[in-house]
Amino acid sequence: MRTVFEKPDAIALVAEVFRECGYEGASISTITARTRLSKGSLYHFFPGGKEQMAAEVLAHVDAWFAREIFVPLETAEPHQAIAQMWTAVEDYFRSGKRICLIGAFALDETRDRFAKPIRSYFERWTNALEAALTRNGTPAGDGRQLAEDAIASIQGALVLARAMADETIFERSLGRMRLRLASHAT
Amino acid sequence: MRTVFEKPDAIALVAEVFRECGYEGASISTITARTRLSKGSLYHFFPGGKEQMAAEVLAHVDAWFAREIFVPLETAEPHQAIAQMWTAVEDYFRSGKRICLIGAFALDETRDRFAKPIRSYFERWTNALEAALTRNGTPAGDGRQLAEDAIASIQGALVLARAMADETIFERSLGRMRLRLASHAT
DNA sequence: CATCGTATAGACCGATCGGTTTAGTAACGC
DNA sequence: GCGTTACTAAACCGATCGGTCTATACGATG
Numbered sequence A, B: 001m002r003t004v005f006e007k008p009d010a011i012a013l014v015a016e017v018f019r020e021c022g023y024e025g026a027s028i029s030t031i032t033a034r035t036r037l038s039k040g041s042l043y044h045f046f047p048g049g050k051e052q053m054a055a056e057v058l059a060h061v062d063a064w065f066a067r068e069i070f071v072p073l074e075t076a077e078p079h080q081a082i083a084q085m086w087t088a089v090e091d092y093f094r095s096g097k098r099i100c101l102i103g104a105f106a107l108d109e110t111r112d113r114f115a116k117p118i119r120s121y122f123e124r125w126t127n128a129l130e131a132a133l134t135r136n137g138t139p140a141g142d143g144r145q146l147a148e149d150a151i152a153s154i155q156g157a158l159v160l161a162r163a164m165a166d167e168t169i170f171e172r173s174l175g176r177m178r179l180r181l182a183s184h185a186t
Numbered sequence C: 001c002a003t004c005g006t007a008t009a010g011a012c013c014g015a016t017c018g019g020t021t022t023a024g025t026a027a028c029g030c
Numbered sequence D: 001g002c003g004t005t006a007c008t009a010a011a012c013c014g015a016t017c018g019g020t021c022t023a024t025a026c027g028a029t030g
Helices: A007-025 A028-035 A039-045 A049-075 A078-092 A101-107 A115-135 A142-164 A167-183 B007-025 B028-035 B039-045 B049-075 B078-092 B101-107 B115-135 B142-164 B167-183
Strands: none
Touching: A007 A028, A007 A039, A007 A049, A007 A101, A007 B007, A028 A039, A049 A078, A049 A101, A049 A115, A078 A115, A078 A167, A101 A115, A101 B101, A101 B142, A115 A142, A115 B142, A142 A167, A142 B101, A142 B115, A142 B142, A142 B167, A167 B142, B007 B028, B007 B039, B007 B049, B007 B101, B028 B039, B049 B078, B049 B101, B049 B115, B078 B115, B078 B167, B101 B115, B115 B142, B142 B167
8 A cells, every 4th residue: 555645744744743742752653653654754755854854843833823923913904913813823723622832842851952943933923913012002011011921821721721621711711812912902 | 879869859850850851751761860860769669660750740749739829829818828829830930940840741642641630730720719819809700710811821921931041031921910810809 | 668756665773762670788676 | 786678770671762774656757
């Protein structure tokens, strides 16, 4: 039997395994088992092995957020860009059933391996949100803090939703944060 | 050469390794290397192996939070108990340089292994904080949401602080949340 | 149809995994 | 001093780790 994959498919499949298992928890054999890609295919696409797989997965996630969230926040009409951010986030994390791979990598020592992409992902997100809030009329001093609160809320809600196995927590938490951001505009 | 340990010391040492590496990332040999406990000692204290080590570490963390935070929130004068919670949290996580082991375990599949302790830790915390807020005069409907927001903020701030390698984020985020809780009392 | 490059399957490798066993050494009750 | 218990050190085990390699299947191009 022989199934043919393309590299973009491979990245998406591998991403899901890292998301579920973490970097250390995702062994090559669990990756082959869950993605149905053989070792040969994996090392064909990612000659650099597990580290390259994770690096490309991080880049792939970052690119998605850049396209759907960061760029709109940076360039589009702020009110609409912020609204789009909330729907994109809710959609992406599937009510907290899916976690933030980059946030998860940040917690243990795999952070050191991928420090730069992890850091720039969160920095770009907070900077972009702060800029959009400011353009939207949020008072000067409040923008930075609200942006940090919003992104921390998202990350924290993911932890809580998984820990308590309760999807409603994620949506409720996001709903409240969305209102807080809106209420600080002029 | 021979060094003698007691089990409580062993638990605290092993806890730090799990905190830094995660469950899967903490191999027995990294544990022996970082704790200076030999395999013999480890399996003497924890005959159930790695899983027992993690289970006892989780119980140890839970006991600390119960003593320093949950019980005060549940039984002591609410205003003071909430103040004590914030100082205990800031102290425990060392300005975000230390992460929440239980939150980190919740993110990947190790959650399934320790679902019960993880869940009950967060449930007790939110319930205790909600009860204290209510006793402190927070309007009926707001208590639950504020409690969830506060704990999610803490978890999220830990992610952000580590991701951006910026300790100030944790303290600023906690400072804001503390004010929000206080401002909702009567 | 022949050929050639791309991609897949899976045997195979040394190293490390979690865990067991054996052989102790120190501290304490008597 | 003598046994017993509590604890440690390290050799050792099969399984699994990340990674390599060979063989082959397939689509595109001639």
